[in-house]
Amino acid sequence: MRVLIVDDESSHRDYLAEVVKGWGFEIETAGDGEEALALMNNSSFDILLSDLMMPKMDGFELLRRLRAQGTLPPAILMTAFGSLEKALHTIHELDGFWFLEKPIDLTALELLLKRAGAHRRLAIENEELKRQLSFTGVLGNLVGQASAMQEVFAMIRQVAPTSAAVLITGESGTGKELVARALHSNSRRAQGPFVAINCAALPEALIESEIFGHEKGAFTGAVERRAGAMENAQGGTLFLDELGEMPAAMQAKLLRVLEDLRFRRIGGKVEIQADVRILAATNRDPLKAIKDGKLREDLYYRLNVFQIHLPPLRERKEDIPLIVDAMLVMMNRKHETKVPSASPAFLDALAELPWEGNVRELRNVVERAVIIAGDVPLEPKHIGHGYRRPAAAADPKPERSEAAEQPGRVGVDVGMTIDEAERLLIEATLEHTGNNKTRAASILGISTKTLHVKLRQYRLEESAAGEEEAVDA
Ligand SMILES: Nc1ncnc2c1ncn2[C@@H]1O[C@H](COP(=O)(O)OP(=O)(O)OP(=O)(O)O)[C@@H](O)[C@H]1O
Ligand SMILES: [Mg+2]
Numbered sequence: 001m002r003v004l005i006v007d008d009e010s011s012h013r014d015y016l017a018e019v020v021k022g023w024g025f026e027i028e029t030a031g032d033g034e035e036a037l038a039l040m041n042n043s044s045f046d047i048l049l050s051d052l053m054m055p056k057m058d059g060f061e062l063l064r065r066l067r068a069q070g071t072l073p074p075a076i077l078m079t080a081f082g083s084l085e086k087a088l089h090t091i092h093e094l095d096g097f098w099f100l101e102k103p104i105d106l107t108a109l110e111l112l113l114k115r116a117g118a119h120r121r122l123a124i125e126n127e128e129l130k131r132q133l134s135f136t137g138v139l140g141n142l143v144g145q146a147s148a149m150q151e152v153f154a155m156i157r158q159v160a161p162t163s164a165a166v167l168i169t170g171e172s173g174t175g176k177e178l179v180a181r182a183l184h185s186n187s188r189r190a191q192g193p194f195v196a197i198n199c200a201a202l203p204e205a206l207i208e209s210e211i212f213g214h215e216k217g218a219f220t221g222a223v224e225r226r227a228g229a230m231e232n233a234q235g236g237t238l239f240l241d242e243l244g245e246m247p248a249a250m251q252a253k254l255l256r257v258l259e260d261l262r263f264r265r266i267g268g269k270v271e272i273q274a275d276v277r278i279l280a281a282t283n284r285d286p287l288k289a290i291k292d293g294k295l296r297e298d299l300y301y302r303l304n305v306f307q308i309h310l311p312p313l314r315e316r317k318e319d320i321p322l323i324v325d326a327m328l329v330m331m332n333r334k335h336e337t338k339v340p341s342a343s344p345a346f347l348d349a350l351a352e353l354p355w356e357g358n359v360r361e362l363r364n365v366v367e368r369a370v371i372i373a374g375d376v377p378l379e380p381k382h383i384g385h386g387y388r389r390p391a392a393a394a395d396p397k398p399e400r401s402e403a404a405e406q407p408g409r410v411g412v413d414v415g416m417t418i419d420e421a422e423r424l425l426i427e428a429t430l431e432h433t434g435n436n437k438t439r440a441a442s443i444l445g446i447s448t449k450t451l452h453v454k455l456r457q458y459r460l461e462e463s464a465a466g467e468e469e470a471v472d473a
Contacts, residue, residue, distance in 0.1 A: 002028065003027055003046065005028070005049045006050035006051060017029055020049070025047075046117065048066070051077075053079070073120060079101055139182050140182035146316035157186065167307045169284075170283065170311070173358035174310035181239075193236035209226070212263055230257070239279045243295065245294075251296040252296065252299075257274060259302070261274045323362060324366055328342060339370050339373050339378060346382070350362070371443055
């Protein structure tokens, strides 16, 4: 424990320093409050032992300043006999420290120092606990306290600093891309680029040039030299998403790059040294993908130095409240809404759902609920229609006509066509948003363009004619 002793009387100060050192504490000394403040700003002390009456800055002022900047350790103030009474009003203002009257009773001082030390230890432990809590519950944009997620976090911390390839597996929407980003930002390459390539979204013919780039004239259409993802990711991380969708020939080329750490642009003569860390993800079961001929076995073993598997959300439902909280903050910011919280009933309702789309689906449900709720806590009624099956089924006789008359509800009857039902829903949503089409489209989960098309189709849009060309163009 480090103790800072502040006293303007040097002989008293030195005497105390000797004694306290003899009790096993580490000592620094200062001659007045200003000097003490400077020392406190440069290093940290566990206990402050200060005289009250000092020139320049007295003991109270010192405590006040330290309290204001949030660096006040447990403190003991030494006062001249009889001055305690004068100081009483200040005692009320500043709590959390001890008084010791002069002349100092050494037994009392030792006792107080030990007590102060115990307080300090507790404060440090609390701080550490809080830090660990926030550390374990959140990693980058990943939230999760379920033990399976804790294992994922531990793995990320362990492998992030290395340059090893990592294969990230898990169903769609479980957070594979977030893991890739966390690996990058916790690595020594964090300042470098993070480049993601989605193998499923690229036509086969383009994949190779997207990854390796090409020289001018390498193939028809290659009118200019172009750097690929591998080159753009130099000094950083290349994330190959949906690896199982990469053509077999390309997988073979990728394997070669992983072995030699060199590559060429298509049509290029020079070999480029690859200073790139490769991360890959697939939502297929890799062993099954190998069997189905979708994933090369040799590539799999090369990438599988480390595998991080994300469990589906249905196997970690205890994380739902935590994830919802994080999404609330995010969605309030995005949509400029003021939803204060999610009600227990809302969370209970979410826990009942199967979550086949995993966390991405959960995010969409929360986003939609936040838009609809606006500024009140999220309730089950804010969950989209398709999700309320369990509750509706529990109701033996849904009173449809009555429901239809409630604001914010649409009456749909057997015998209607899907078009009619859709039209009713669009009408009601527009009414709800005060004819704000952007917000209505957002609630309906379609683009504004699609909404306009449907409005025209159902002749719900007065000024359709004027916009017709713009939309079709
Ligand atoms: N643990 C988590 N904490 C908070 N948000 C999460 C978490 N996991 C996923 N998400 C959210 O879900 C969305 C989908 O995650 P991500 O894109 O990483 O999934 P994926 O596994 O790559 O899915 P796909 O296989 O469909 O590409 C993210 O944008 C994020 O909003
Ligand atoms: Mg993904």
